[in-house]
Structure formats: structure tokens, C-alpha cells
Amino acid sequence: MAHILDDYAVLSPLRYKNNWLKIAIVTFGLLAGVSSNSPLVPFLIAICMSFATLYFAKVPASFYFRILAAPAGFVIVSVVIIAFFFGEGAKLFSFDVFGLTLGVSKAGLDMALLVFARTLGGMSCLFFLSLTTPMIELFSVLKATKLPDSFLEIAMMMYRYIFVFLDVAVGVKYAQSVRLGYKDFKTSFRSMVMLGTNLFIRSWEQGEKIYVSMNARCYDGKLILLDDKRPVEMPELMLTLAYFALVVLTFYFTRTVSVL
Amino acid sequence: MVILETKHLSFSYPDGTLALDNISVVIEKGKKIAFVGRNGSGKSTLFLSMNGTHRPKKGEILFHGKPMKYDSKSLREIRKNIGIVFQNSDDQIFAPTIYQDVAFGPTNLGYSKDKVEDIVNKTLEYVGLTHLKDKPPHHLSGGQKKRVAIAGIVAMDPEVIILDEPLANLDPVGADEVMDLLNELNYFGKTIIISTHDVNLAYGWADYVFLMNEHKVISEGTPEAIFMHDDNLKAAYLRRPVTLEIYEEIKRRGLVKPQCCPRDIPDLVHSLRSQQLLWAKVPSEVKEGDYINLGILYGDYAPESGYEAANCKVLHVHEDGLAIVEMDRKPYRAGSIGIYDTEYYSKDELLDIIDRDEIECIGAMGKRSKILAEGDEIYLHITAGVVDRSILNSLAGQRCLILTNGGMVGHALERIKDYMQKSGINIPVTVVNPNQES
Numbered sequence: 001m002a003h004i005l006d007d008y009a010v011l012s013p014l015r016y017k018n019n020w021l022k023i024a025i026v027t028f029g030l031l032a033g034v035s036s037n038s039p040l041v042p043f044l045i046a047i048c049m050s051f052a053t054l055y056f057a058k059v060p061a062s063f064y065f066r067i068l069a070a071p072a073g074f075v076i077v078s079v080v081i082i083a084f085f086f087g088e089g090a091k092l093f094s095f096d097v098f099g100l101t102l103g104v105s106k107a108g109l110d111m112a113l114l115v116f117a118r119t120l121g122g123m124s125c126l127f128f129l130s131l132t133t134p135m136i137e138l139f140s141v142l143k144a145t146k147l148p149d150s151f152l153e154i155a156m157m158m159y160r161y162i163f164v165f166l167d168v169a170v171g172v173k174y175a176q177s178v179r180l181g182y183k184d185f186k187t188s189f190r191s192m193v194m195l196g197t198n199l200f201i202r203s204w205e206q207g208e209k210i211y212v213s214m215n216a217r218c219y220d221g222k223l224i225l226l227d228d229k230r231p232v233e234m235p236e237l238m239l240t241l242a243y244f245a246l247v248v249l250t251f252y253f254t255r256t257v258s259v260l
Numbered sequence: 261m262v263i264l265e266t267k268h269l270s271f272s273y274p275d276g277t278l279a280l281d282n283i284s285v286v287i288e289k290g291k292k293i294a295f296v297g298r299n300g301s302g303k304s305t306l307f308l309s310m311n312g313t314h315r316p317k318k319g320e321i322l323f324h325g326k327p328m329k330y331d332s333k334s335l336r337e338i339r340k341n342i343g344i345v346f347q348n349s350d351d352q353i354f355a356p357t358i359y360q361d362v363a364f365g366p367t368n369l370g371y372s373k374d375k376v377e378d379i380v381n382k383t384l385e386y387v388g389l390t391h392l393k394d395k396p397p398h399h400l401s402g403g404q405k406k407r408v409a410i411a412g413i414v415a416m417d418p419e420v421i422i423l424d425e426p427l428a429n430l431d432p433v434g435a436d437e438v439m440d441l442l443n444e445l446n447y448f449g450k451t452i453i454i455s456t457h458d459v460n461l462a463y464g465w466a467d468y469v470f471l472m473n474e475h476k477v478i479s480e481g482t483p484e485a486i487f488m489h490d491d492n493l494k495a496a497y498l499r500r501p502v503t504l505e506i507y508e509e510i511k512r513r514g515l516v517k518p519q520c521c522p523r524d525i526p527d528l529v530h531s532l533r534s535q536q537l538l539w540a541k542v543p544s545e546v547k548e549g550d551y552i553n554l555g556i557l558y559g560d561y562a563p564e565s566g567y568e569a570a571n572c573k574v575l576h577v578h579e580d581g582l583a584i585v586e587m588d589r590k591p592y593r594a595g596s597i598g599i600y601d602t603e604y605y606s607k608d609e610l611l612d613i614i615d616r617d618e619i620e621c622i623g624a625m626g627k628r629s630k631i632l633a634e635g636d637e638i639y640l641h642i643t644a645g646v647v648d649r650s651i652l653n654s655l656a657g658q659r660c661l662i663l664t665n666g667g668m669v670g671h672a673l674e675r676i677k678d679y680m681q682k683s684g685i686n687i688p689v690t691v692v693n694p695n696q697e698s
């Protein structure tokens with residue numbers, strides 16, 4: 001079975017904590033991260049959130065750093081480009097390539113660091129949320145918003161059947177590849193198309209089957225949506241407030257400071 | 261009492277495929293019914309007609325003697341009372357969590373929130389899945405999903421529960437759990453209808469069997485009547501159940517008593533004829549047909565239990581006080597079966613009982629009891645086919661204890677008493693911790 005973020009979230013020890021608290025923590029982190037002018041604040045957020053994910057949510061470090069590595073890779077490439085092409089003024093260092101002078105200015109470096117820190121902070125916030133809050137829990141959050149119920153119900157069923165079809169897709173793909181369905185570009189393309197068509201037809205049929213089976217249980221247009229009653233506990237609240245205070249203070253003192 | 265009946269039912273799919281051809285069946289309340297037929301014989305289609313999903317082209321369906329009507333109000337009533345568990349659990353379990361899926365039916369019946377919650381919690385406890393209620397279905401094994409699907413139906417408290425191929429794709433343990441559950445539901449009065457192409461299952465489990473082939477019911481009757489006749493089976497492209505096959509083979513070799521149809525292994529063992537003939541010195545007044553006692557065997561001569569009494573039937577009296585006798589060994593120390601109701605479980609009490617009664621073989625029936633035993637590291641010798649194996653072991657002189665709870669206690673007692681009645685062998689059986697309050 002394909003292991004995805006949601007599987008970790010379902011099993012997460014933080015799953016049954018108050019959803020709103022988790023969302024508040026993450027939203028705060030994102031907002032503070034993007035509005036800060038100093039890279040220190042988003043760095044601090046990244047460290048705190050990663051710590052929370054690894055220590056409180058018990059996500060295996062190897063897995064966590066692997067999923068963080070993919071976006072981090074992109075960011076590092078863009079950061080290098082930013083560092084070289086942004087910012088005027090005195091270069092901190094420079095060198096010539098084929099007669100072209102490439103250099104990094106202080107402003108460019110500042111900018112690059114800020115972008116890097118913000119992305120890292122943002123990613124760690126989002127990973128914290130998605131590794132501790134499965135979709136199932138988010139449905140009850142969505143319920144509290146004013147979204148129409150039918151929208152939510154469709155979303156719930158889509159969520160359920162994504163996994164059914166994921167299994168089917170993995171199975172079909174495997175069946176194709178053992179019969180050399182992906183041996184070169186042309187066959188790969190054909191196999192992919194067949195896989196797609198197959199999945200489409202299956203989901204169509206699945207729709208009819210679900211309809212029959214739901215009717216067999218007297219479906220009359222109502223699904224039960226859970227609303228959770230999970231009070232925020234004192235230690236969690238204190239910890240969150242301490243974290244907020246730390247970030248706000250850092251934010252305040254680094255307003256005018258720049259790292260270099 | 262008849263609960264469900266079809267009269268000359270025919271149905272074709274919109275594309276013209278004839279799926280049911282003039283089907284007339286009568287289903288008695290409280291029975292265990294099996295529809296047996298190979299793939300494509302029309303079982304699923306028949307089931308979907310029985311709960312009003314397919315509207316028959318010809319003929320009608322009667323529920324409690326009243327013809328089924330197809331307006332939405334009547335259909336609701338029918339579907340509340342005839343629950344159907346689909347072959348593929350993924351077709352049925354559509355909600356993102358187990359709890360929500362089981363709550364789906366009761367919610368649709370318009371119960372209040374509190375009542376729904378109450379029903380769902382009870383049902384999940386009943387099928388032994390309480391610990392999984394917040395899990396999404398894709399985190400469950402096949403057997404667990406099947407039990408969730410059954411729970412979703414049981415939560416609506418229908419009179420009839422129809423299960424399409426309930427054991428398809430289940431491993432043996434998962435299958436046993438599902439069958440345990442079905443037996444328990446039946447014991448509490450639900451009519452259970454299953455479809456299957458597993459002749460062994462149908463033969464051992466059902467009270468009444470319908471054989472289907474080519475969209476028709478080709479024969480019906482008790483499992484013995486149906487499966488003893490090769491013609492029936494051949495016409496349905498099915499094989500004979502293994503128990504019967506073995507029985508026939510040893511019967512041809514003259515090793516069993518004729519004219520019984522063993523439905524399970526205890527039956528089969530009981531049908532065995534003792535084959536040890538020997539010469540023995542007998543007192544002169546002994547006649548042919550008498551039983552004599554040759555004493556007690558022990559040690560290497562008594563493989564089944566500590567001591568065995570060697571009782572012999574005299575077949576032929578020879579001159580010189582010699583006779584040919586047929587040895588019939590009986591374990592000297594009678595085995596027994598105790599039933600422990602885990603509803604009132606306490607570890608110390610159970611260990612006391614095991615110690616006191618010198619229990620040699622412990623079996624657990626039902627998820628709850630298995631979880632309790634595993635939790636307290638009580639070794640289980642038997643986890644599947646518990647009642648049958650306990651009977652067999654007690655026949656061989658062992659003292660057995662069955663851990664189970666609720667309705668299964670009565671079910672197990674009944675099953676053992678049934679065996680004693682059929683075989684004429686007495687097995688001491690007791691509930692070792694009877695409910696103190698009552």
C-alpha cells in the first residue's frame with residue numbers, strides 16, 4: 001500500500017488534539033514567517049515546528065527529512081539564483097565566467113536567505129499540519145465553516161475512494177509492468193492511457209455500486225458529519241502561548257536588524 | 261414461519277441478459293440459508309431483487325406474506341428489515357471513518373443523535389471493532405472491513421441479513437470470525453442468507469440449501485439431502501463437500517457405520533467404526549454380542565489419555581474359551597468441556613479455574629474473548645472451529661475450557677448438547693462462572 005502523509009496523520013499521537021489549536025499554530029507560523037523581514041523569525045519557526053513534528057508527533061526523522069528534502073532541493077536552486085541576480089551595490093565576492101562577472105551583493109544574499117528561511121518555515125508548518133491532522137479530522141473543521149453539506153459529503157467520499165483507486169492503480173501498473181508495458185517510451189505512453197481509461201471506467205462503475213449499496217441502507221440524502229468536542233488542555237495551551245510569545249519577541253527585536 | 265418468499269421471479273438486465281428465470285423460493289424465519297451455485301448463476305441478482313433494488317420483470321416477492329411494493333416509502337421499510345452485505349466491502353463502506361460508516365444506516369432511519377451514537381457504540385463493541393472506530397477503512401484488513409460492513413447492517417437491526425459471498429477473499433481466521441458472528445446473530449433470531457460457491461461452508465453451516473445454476477434454482481433441501489446426491493451437484497457444476505468425500509471413501513473400505521451423513525469432523529469421528537479385532541480369553545457364559553471389560557490400558561498402550569478402558573464387543577465365540585472381540589477403547593478419565601463467560605472476566609478467577617479443573621486445552625470464541633486472552637497472555641490452544649475441536653479433544657479425554665461471551669455461551673452449550681444427543685456420548689459440560697446476579 002502506498003504510504004502517504006495521511007497515513008502518518010491517522011496514526012499520529014497528536015491526531016486527537018484540538019484541530020483548531022493546530023490550525024491556529026500553523027496559521028500563526030505562516031503569517032509570522034511571511035511578514036517578517038528578518039530570516040531569523042522563519043528559521044525559528046522552522047526549528048520549533050520541526051521539533052514538534054519529530055518529538056511530539058513522533059514522525060520518524062528519516063521520513064521527515066526525506067519529504068522535506070524535495071522542496072528544500074528546489075529552494076536551494078532558486079536561492080542560489082536569487083543570490084546572484086538580485087540586489088545592486090557592492091559585491092561581497094564575485095568571479096568571472098566567460099567574461100561575465102557574477103557576484104553576490106549584500107542585498108542579494110539577504111534576500112536569498114530570507115526566501116530560504118520563509119520557505120523552510122512555511123514547509124515545516126504545513127508538514128506539521130498534514131502529519132498530525134488527517135483529512136478525516138479536517139472534515140469536521142470544514143463542517144464548522146459555512147460550506148454546503150453536499151460539498152463536504154462529496155469530498156468525504158472522494159477521500160474514501162482515492163485510496164481504493166490508488167490500490168487499483170498500483171495493481172494495474174504493476175500488472176502492466178511485469179508484462180513489459182513500460183519498456184520504452186511508446187509502450188509506456190500506451191500503458192498509461194490504458195491505465196487512465198481503466199480507472200475512469202472503474203470509477204464510473206464504482207459510483208453506481210456505491211449508489212446501490214447506499215440505497216440498500218435507506219440513503220435519504222444525509223451523511224453523518226462528526227463535530228468534535230476536544231477541549232484544549234492546559235499544557236498544550238501554555239506551550240503554544242510560549243511559542244507564540246517567543247516568535248513575537250524575535251519578530252519585534254529583529255525588525256530592523258539584518259543578519260549581515 | 262415464512263418470512264420471505266419469491267414467486268416465479270424472472271429478471272433481465274437492461275442489456276437483455278437473463279439473470280433470473282422463474283425462481284420460487286420460500287425462506288423460513290430464523291434459519292440459516294445458503295444459496296450455492298457457480299459464478300454467474302444469478303445469486304447476486306436474486307439478492308438485489310430481494311431488497312427491492314431490481315424490480316422483477318415477472319413474478320413477485322413477498323415479505324411477511326405481503327407483496328413487495330416499489331414506492332419509496334415501502335422500499336424504505338423493506339430495506340430497513342432486509343439488510344444486504346455486499347460481496348466487495350469497498351462497495352459498501354464509503355464513509356471516511358468506521359464510526360461514520362456504521363452510523364450511516366441508523367441516521368437514515370431518522371434516529372436522534374444520541375440514539376445513533378448509542379447504537380453505533382454497541383454494534384462496534386458487538387463485532388469487536390471499538391478500537392478501530394476512528395480509523396479510515398483503508399487502514400483495515402479484509403476481515404475487519406467485512407465485519408465493519410456487517411456492523412453497518414446490524415446497526416439497522418434488520419430481520420433478515422443477506423450476505424453475498426461473505427467469505428470471498430478472507431483468510432481462514434478472518435473467515436472464522438465472520439462465521440462466528442453470523443452464528444451468533446442467527447442465535448439471536450436473525451434470519452441469515454448467504455451465497456457461496458464453497459460447498460464445504462454451505463454443507464457444514466446451513467440449515468437449508470438452494471442450489472442454483474443457469475439462473476434457476478435447480479434443487480433445494482437440507483444439506484444432507486442436497487449434498488449426498490451427486491446428480492444435484494453435477495447439475496450445478498459443484499463438487500462434493502470434503503467431509504462427505506472422506507466419509508464415502510472410508511465407507512467403501514468398510515471402516516464406518518453406514519447411513520450417517522457427517523456434517524463436521526466430530527460427526528465424522530463418531531461415524532468411525534472401531535477396527536481392532538483380537539483374540540481374547542472369555543468366561544464361558546459370554547455370548548456373541550455381549551460387551552466385556554478387558555481391563556485398563558496405560559502407558560504406551562493408551563496413546564489418547566493417561567488410562568484407557570478397553571471394552572470389547574464379542575463378535576464370535578470360539579472353542580476353548582476363546583473369542584474374537586472388537587476392541588472399543590474409551591478414555592478412562594472422561595474429558596469435559598467448561599465454558600467461561602468472559603462477560604464477567606477476571607484474570608485471577610480464570611487462572612484459578614484452569615488450575616483447579618486441570619484444564620489442558622483452552623479455546624476462545626469471539627473477538628472479545630480472544631483479545632482478553634491475548635492481553636493477559638493466556639495461551640489459546642484453539643482459536644478456530646472452537647466448539648468442534650473442543651468436542652473432539654474432550655472425546656479423547658482432555659479437559660477443555662471455552663472462553664466466550666454473551667449469546668455465544670448459549671450457542672456453544674446448545675451445539676455440544678446437540679452432539680451428545682446425536683452421538684449418545686455424554687460429555688460433562690458446564691458454565692464454570694455462571695452469572696452471579698441471576
Ligand SMILES: Nc1ncnc2c1ncn2[C@@H]1O[C@H](COP(=O)(O)OP(=O)(O)O)[C@@H](O)[C@H]1O
Nearest residue numbers: 273275277279298299300301302303304305306
Ligand atoms: N450489471 C449487469 N448487467 C448485465 N448482466 C449482468 C449484470 N450483472 C450480472 N449480469 C449477468 O447476470 C447473470 C447472473 O449474475 P450474478 O447474479 O452476478 O451471478 P452470481 O452472483 O451467482 O455469480 C450472469 O450471467 C451475469 O453475466
Ligand SMILES: [Mg+2]
Nearest residue numbers: 303304347424
Ligand atoms: Mg455474485
